[in-house]
Amino acid sequence: MDFLVSYPLLIVGGYMSSIGAGEIKKRVRIYVIVFVALLALTLVTVTISYLHLGIAAAVIVALLIAATKGSLVASYFMHLISEKKVLYLALIVTAVFLLALVFLPLTAYYDRIGN
Amino acid sequence: MQIPYTVTTRPETGLFNAKLGIWLFLASEVMLFGALFSSYILLRTGAPHWPHGREILNVPLATLNTIILIASSVTMVMSWASLAMKRFDRFRLFMSLTILLGLAFLVIKGFEYGTKFEHGLFPSQSTFLAVYFTLTGLHGLHVIGGIIVNSYHLGLGSKMWKTEPERFANRIEVAGLYWHFVDLVWIFLFPTLYLL
């Protein structure tokens, strides 16, 4: 796939001035690599599910693979890796609250009498 | 009266307004789907018996759907990159592909739902099915929303490319962020519901 830019013009004023033609070509190459990686990880996660691991192991492996795939999508397709750190702050805070919502109610199960 | 930073980026943040806006919206969506995930975990932990995903759901079909959605994410980002390279024709190609792949996802999902209903497997049957239908249903609604927005940008909305190309490219980037997020949710949904 050839994506050479035929127009030399770029819009001035902050937008795209940081993204030149060569940069786009590099990014497109990365998109393709990430796509292949995502496909591979999908096949891996499906295959592993047929291995009949114990539930704890299965959950951890599945979530780790999903998290890896998710990070690839977020970092490269969503350009998070080239954004300023201030954006990460909002997302990290969100992640903390999400983990609280997921894990804190589970602590109620620590208290089961006569489980 | 003009609102600053709708097209150019504010130096401190490195963002134009809509990009920050969509990321914040996505943070709220993380909490929305996260709450449903949390509900699933709580209900499953407390359940005396919980079926394995593959006992009830069609894993090969869902794997195909996963690949379809990931591919649509690639075509989406390519449609934005095409605009960055001023290739409006490529943008139309990739955006059309994105929409088609999204529709294919929905068709397969509809087929999945249909077979479930045929066998009397409704959300009211069990908490597993309730969780499955609610999570995938809400995700499906988000896919529909994305398809509608993308179709607008491919159709009527694309007129903006002639008058305000940077603003249009920004819109595609923002639509892309939303679409990738929908893909991201499925990346977690798929193993959780089907493979565990």
Add this chain to the structure above:
Amino acid sequence: MEQAVTPEDAVHVVGHEESLSFWRKYVFSLDHKVIGIQYLFTSLLFLLFGFTLMMIMRWQLAYPMQPIPLIGGLLGQTNAPEGIMAPEFYNQLGAMHGTIMVFLGIVPLAVGAFGNFILPLQIGAPDMAFPKLNMMSYWSYFLGGVTMLSSFFVPGGAANSGWTSYPPLSDIATFGQTMWLLGMVFLITSSLLGSVNFIVTTMQLRARGMTFMRLPFFVWAEFVTSFLLLLAFPPLEAAAVMQLMDRLGGTSFFLPTGLVVTGQPLSVSGGGSPLLWQHLFWFLAHPEVYVLILPAMGIVAEIIANNTRKPLWGYRSMVYAAIFLGFMSFLVWAHHMFMTGMGTVISTFFQTTTMIISIPSVIILTALLISLWGGSIRFPTPMLFALAFLPMFGIGGLTGLPLGLAPTDIHLHDTYYVIGHFHYVVAPGTILALFGGIYYWFPKVTGRKMNDVLGKIHFWGTLICMNLIFMPMFIEGLAGVSRRLYDGGAQYAHAQGVLHWNVVMSMAAWTLSLFQIPFIINFFVSIKKGKKVPENPWEATTLEWAAPSPPPHGNFLKLPDVYRGPYEYSVPGYEKDFTPQNEPQKV
């Protein structure tokens, strides 16, 4: 920080005011000021309506099973047979009073009205970042409100499972509950759009020189509040979807196995968890109470700085405390669930975080108190409200402590003590601050001042009546009187000794309504006949006072440059005792 606001790179999204039709100018306006005023009138009407519901309830509480005078016949035979309130109707009134006051009244007023009108002005911006989203946010709120109100007229009446809508009761309740859930979806949508707008506006549209640490505390308060709304509401939306699935789709998200209703086992799959709803609901509802208080603290801070003629004491600490408060607010929710049997491990965690969260609240309150020290204090009506907020919020906050500690909560949970606690924070707390804000910013919105004598009558009457209503609740609660009893505890032996307080509280509530009349008259008459004032009648330093009154479309004839912090009052070496933020430094 260079700001590139050149015609080519900014977008002209708002129409020319002169050429817009009536509908585009006043009804479907994109101007944050018009939208703010729409929120103001709608929310004040809802507050009045929610208050009216309570005044009707208070008759039943003071004189249980007595026919309601004047309106008893108008309520219909189902709601009030022979004019006597039916228990089912009492439950509807109770659930809707809470829902309306919190979601349709206070938050739209504190955030939608004050935030929308004032925030862009205080940061030196021409409007919000997304004017169209802003408009959609208001109309979504309006639709949610209409949905909620119309639920009174469906078979079975309005929602009646408490504003907290706990299952299994809410799962099997009458149709009004479904409307409550749909109404909440509209309101959550409105809130979401609004919070994105506020955060982006604050981060992206600050004027040149307006760094974060030069922001007025009111802006910080609204900024943190917006994050709370953004991240805390979605789990309630998820829960609402699940409850709708339970009610309409026959699922059992919240229905446990083996549930029996009036002697019959429910034919559902079971396997659900009523506690799951409570986790998701309180995950929102706890940050929600900080949504209720933060804007109020912001308003009080502005009024106090202005009327002491000195900077706020500990501005930096207040900002960090507000941020920490917002963060911690997400980690305390299950202190509303100590009595569910969820266990001591989880209770210990939440008790600890709850104690920790009291610290930033105290820091903010203390800083505001110390700000008074050594000031040249003036006492116009806004300042009276702001000053009263301080001890009232103090009482509200302190009475929360035995509730946040699990052992003492055993005695106090679900009693009138709780009602007294949270009303102190919201009613003589937030509402007093909001009134103060209305008196304070009225001149900016209209170019005229409200009458000070009527203001003082309104203030003293409101303050005294509110204390007479809510203080006895602590007495009743400590005596063990439960909340949500449709006869106010008349049937319980342990309540008999304190029941006379019900009459006191009801009288005070009805008197409170009378004291709102001077406010309503003052408000409307002053719009046309109030004393005309120049653009900065309070001699304040923040940017909104640099705009004309009322500000035109676009707010500032030229976007201001900011040279100094928000509270430069009585700065040595300056002639006036206040130096506006946009006044350049002396050379």
